[in-house]
Amino acid sequence: GVLTAASPIQIIVGEFVANGQVPTTTNQQQIPGSIGSGVTQHIITVKTGEDVSSKIVSFIHSSPRAVCIVSATGELSNVTVFQADASGGEATYEGLFKIQTLSGSFLPFENGDPQSRMGGFSVSLTGSDQRTFGGAVSGDLIAASPVEVIVCSFAAPAAPMNPKFVVPSRGMHSGLPSELAGHPKGKRSGNRKR
Numbered sequence: 001g002v003l004t005a006a007s008p009i010q011i012i013v014g015e016f017v018a019n020g021q022v023p024t025t026t027n028q029q030q031i032p033g034s035i036g037s038g039v040t041q042h043i044i045t046v047k048t049g050e051d052v053s054s055k056i057v058s059f060i061h062s063s064p065r066a067v068c069i070v071s072a073t074g075e076l077s078n079v080t081v082f083q084a085d086a087s088g089g090e091a092t093y094e095g096l097f098k099i100q101t102l103s104g105s106f107l108p109f110e111n112g113d114p115q116s117r118m119g120g121f122s123v124s125l126t127g128s129d130q131r132t133f134g135g136a137v138s139g140d141l142i143a144a145s146p147v148e149v150i151v152c153s154f155a156a157p158a159a160p161m162n163p164k165f166v167v168p169s170r171g172m173h174s175g176l177p178s179e180l181a182g183h184p185k186g187k188r189s190g191n192r193k194r
Contacts (some may be wrong), residue, residue, distance in 0.1 A: 038154050038155045039152050039153070039154045040065075040152065040153050040154070041070075041150065041151070041152050042059070042150075042151050042152070042153065043148055043149070043150055043151075044056060044059055044148070044149040044151060045146065045147075045148055046074070046143045046146065046147040046148075046149065047143065047146060048143050048144065048145055048146060049142065049143060050142070050143050051140050051141060051142055051143075052072070052076065052102075052141035052142070052143055052147050052149065053137055053139065053140055053141045054140075055149070056069065056121065056149060056151070059151065060106050060117060061117075063153050064108060065108070065153040065154055065155060065156060066105070066106065066107045066108060066153065066154050066155070066156040067105065067106045067119075067151055067152070067153050068104075068105045068106075068151065068152045068153075068154070069102055069103050069104045069105065069121050069149065069150075069151050070103065070150040070151060070152055071101065071102060071103070071149075071150045072099045072101075072102035072147060072148065072149040072150065073099060073147065073148050074099055074143060074144075074145050074146055074147030074148060075096055075097060075098050075099065075143070075144040075145040075147075076096075076097045076099060076125065076141050076142060076143060076144055076147070077094065077095070077096060077097070077142050077143070077144035078092070078093070078094050078140055078141075078142035079092065079093045079097060079123070079125060079140070079141055079142075080092045080093075080137070080138055080139025080140050080141075081093075081122075081123065081134060081135030081136060081137055081138055081139075082135050082136040082137075082138040083133075083135040084135075090138050090139065091135070092139070093125075093127075093133075095127055095128065096127070096128055096144055097125035097126065097127050097144075098125065098126045099123065099124075099125060099147070100124040100125060100126055100132060100134075101122075101123065101124040101134075102121065102122075102123045102124075102149060103121060103122060104119060104120055104121025104122060104137075105119050105121075106118065106119035106120075107119055107156050108156050120136055120137070121136070121137050122134060122135060122136045122137060123135070123137055123141065
């Protein structure tokens with residue numbers, strides 16, 4: 001996978017009046033890859049056959065900053081998510097699934113160790129039958145086509161964090177609470193029917 005900075009976007013700086021119009025004296029500046037004060041946008045590119053979850057976790061571990069997953073485009077062929085439905089547990093789906101949403105956030109713990117994070121991420125997908133499903137990511141998200149994930153990194157809040165979630169370096173990728181991490185794994189293959 002390739003990690004690149006996004007193209008420059010325009011940021012309007014100045015005073016706004018009540019009607020939402022920008023005064024003519026507003027300064028405009030372009031800041032490459034930046035969305036605002038201390039926020040940087042990144043694009044994680046994942047090749048066909050690679051694990052999207054692993055690429056995201058690798059990026060998160062490489063940055064000392066807080067990370068927010070904004071969106072993703074592409075298709076997946078193998079997906080493992082935690083679903084809190086009647087059957088509960090972890091479900092694995094195989095097929096062709098279009099990514100509708102991929103979002104989440106990860107904050108570093110007070111100790112500053114990039115390997116210790118609090119957070120998780122979830123995905124919503126549409127199958128070939130046009131049914132939408134998803135859940136908290138708890139394993140692989142294998143790319144069926146090139147996938148682009150948009151993430152933002154920013155300075156973490158100064159308040160101390162209570163370590164309820166962690167991003168593991170291997171295995172479960174979601175950082176689910178520890179009481180969920182040991183949940184029995186009910187694996188399912190194929191398009192799950194509801």
